[in-house]
Amino acid sequence: MSDYGIEVLWILILASLGLSAVAVVFSVFQRRHSHTPAVAYAAGEDVASEAARKVLREFEKNGHSADAALITWSPDTLRKILADDLPETQVIVVSNREPYIHNIKDDSVELLVPASGLVxxxxxxxxxCAGTWIAYGGGTADRLTVDKNDRIEVPPGNPSYALRRVWLTEEEYQGYYLGFANEGLWPLCHIAFTRPIFRASDWEAYEAVNRKFADTVVAEARNERPIVLVQDYHFALLPRMIRERLPEAIVITFWHIPWPNSEVYSICPWRERILEGLLGSSIIGFHTQFHANNFAESVDRFLESRIERADAAISYGGQTTLVHAYPISIEWPAELLAKLPDVDECRARLRERFGLKEDVKLCVGVERLDYTKGILDRFRALEELFTRHPEWVGKLVLLQIAAPSRGTLPAYRQLHDECRRYVEELNQRYGSEDYSPVLMVDKHHPQEQVYEFYRAADICMVTSLHDGMNLVAKEFVAARDDEQGVLLLSTFAGASRELLEALIVNPYDTAMTSEALLQALTMTPEEQRERMRPMREMVRDNNVYRWAGSMLLDAARLRKRGDLDRVTGNGERPSNNNVIPMFERARKAVS
Structure with a gap:
């Protein structure tokens, strides 16, 4: 049978399981034509391929509308996936950081929405999804605002889901979060030349906190079959713990930071335990295929397992885990932009606030104060530009928004001090009474204010030394409805795989970065528009709902396969992760 015939058979098999038209079509041709094993569900460049058109025509012959594939991803799309493919399924999100924090301030309770890409x-x-979000309750008024079950309905004023807070002792927080997660795993996974620190006591706290969160997931589950979305490196052990107690749950773990190569990963004293914990997941997601490949290589090196590379699956301990790339994104900020002033007004406000002259070009950097973000490298590039092109002294200002982060850890305190010293030196060397080339603001800003910075800027610099994705790059692009501004983006950020029209730089190469900065400063409005327009289309179409929807559709397939296996499995009750790839079944059936 021809490859096209196999595609049609694949359609019929998936359709028999009741999947939505969109999922069926794109499960077929994306596996065949994409560079990554992850499933893409929205129409993109693949739709233009002849194979995609054949599949769509075949679908139309069977009474389905090809327009279903040209889907706009939105909250309604997710609700439809849940209603059609995962009816009555509870969605539970687990993360360290909570989406709403309550603090005591001046004898009253203040609500804080943390500046976090994950949140x-x-x-x-x-x-x-009207789900349940489980997170560490660290606000000084968090205990005062929950009910007897440690829950609070959020968002305030328009509740749509429940936030369940988990309480940690100071010792647990120090060992699990500041210790093992952020002095151990964080530097291990980021190539930023900061040595990881591993302590047995931190590991014990990390394991205990993961167990505490597992207990909470089980307590919050309304039945044995929830979908649990486990977030990030704080909970590497959690998937296995959930699987032991809820074997029919679908556990999707998303690793928001890079995964190192197996040689670097081998540094970790508990490397096997972490891999075993993660392989309790039904699906493990990474931002890029490169990081997914690194994970598979680590498993292959340290565990007795079977790696199905063609199907992006790992079999271990009688269970199969899908390992896919799901590039994360943002919610397209249409409502936020509608509330903001136009670009000219944002620029005027910012110039007045910081005393900037009309002829000064503004470059912004927005991130947590973290050694992985390349802030010092950004300052070096600015200094290099002034050295090579002194005519820009007095005509360019870098506004660095550096939100404080993990300030009790020595590496972060040292970074803060180094940044402050460097800024003082640059301003002393190149500044004057009415001009400072670098403005460093080390405090948190609300989202609306951050978007005003984006809209006012001529250039946004994202110079990460290593980053899973980096949503600042996508936020800047989304903010620029004037189709102006230049994004200068590190090649070591996952976003560089998608935002191809940005000026891509190696932040370790100071000369290269300074030349890219010069290119950005002298770029014509026409070229800015030509670069910004396709990036905006990409961010708008590949939004956060597509990211989540892709994982939920994969979860729906796993659940339907598991249910089918129960019907045909002669009374046995296999795990819903014990997956034989359907595409391989189709090939065997026609061979």
């Missing part, structure tokens, strides 16, 4: 990505998903 900004997950919060609209949880709202759309």
């Amino acid at each position: 900004s990505a997950l919060e609209p998903i949880t709202r759309a």
Whole structure:
């Protein structure tokens, strides 16, 4: 049978399981034509391929509309997936950081929405799914605002999901979060030349906290079959713990930071335990295929397992885990942009606030104060530009927004001090009474204010030394409805795989970065528009709902396969992760 015939057979098999038209079509041709094993569900460049058109025509012959594939991803899309493919399924999100924090301030309770890429990505998903979000309650007024079951309905004023807070002792927080997660796993996974620190006491706290969160997931589950979305490196052991107690749950773990190569990963004293914990997942997601491949290589090196590379699956301990790339994104900020002033007004406000002259070009950097973000490298590039092109002294200002982060850890305190010293030196060397080339603001800003910075800027610099994705790059692009501004983006950020029209730089190469900065400063409005327009289309179409929807559709397939196996399995009750790839079944059936 021809490859096209196999595609049609694949369609019929999936359709027999009741999947939505969109999922069926794109499960077929994306596996055949994409560069990654992850399933893509929205129409993109593949739709233009002849194979995709054949599949769509075949679908139309069977009474389905090809327009279903040209889908706009939104909260309604997620709700439809849940209603059609995962009816009555409870969605539970687990993360360290909570989406809403309550603090005591001046004898009253103040609400804080943390500046977090993870929170900004997950919060609209949880709202759309009407799920339950489990997180560490660290606010000084968090205990005062929950009910007797440690829950609070959020968002305030328009509740749509439940936030369940987990309480940690100071010792647990120090060992699990500041210790093992952020002095151990964080530097291990980021190539930023900061040595990981591993302590047995931190590992014990990490294991205990993961167990505490597993207990909470089980307590919050309404039945044995929830979908649990486990977030990030804080919970590497959690998937296995959930699987032991809820064997019919679908556990999707998303690793928001890079995964190192197996040689670097071998440094970790508990490397096997971490891999075993993660392989309790039904699906493990990474931002890029490169990081997914690194994970598979680590498993292959340290565990007795079977790696099905063609199907992006790992079999271990009688269970199969899918390992896919799901590039995360943002919610397209249409409502936020509608509330903001136009670009000219944002620029005027910022210039007045910081005393900037009209002829000064503004470059912004926005991130947590973290050694992986390349902030010092950004300052070096600016200094290099002034050295090579002194005519820009007095005509360019870098506004660095550096939100404080993990300030009790020595590496972060040292970074803060180094940044402050460097800024003082640059301003002393190149500044004057009415001009400072670098403005460093080390405090948190609300989202609306951050978007004003984006809209006012001529250039946004994202110079990460290593980053899973980096949503600042996508936020900047989304903010620029004037189709102006230049994004200068590190090749070591996952976003560089998608935002191809940005000026891609190696932040370790100071000369290269300074030349890219010069190119950005002298770029014509026409070229800015030509670069910005396709990036905006990409971010708008590949939004956070597509990211979540792709994982939920994969979860729906796993659940339907598991249910089918129960019907045909002669009374046996296999795990819903014990998956034989359907595409391989189709090939065997026609061979």
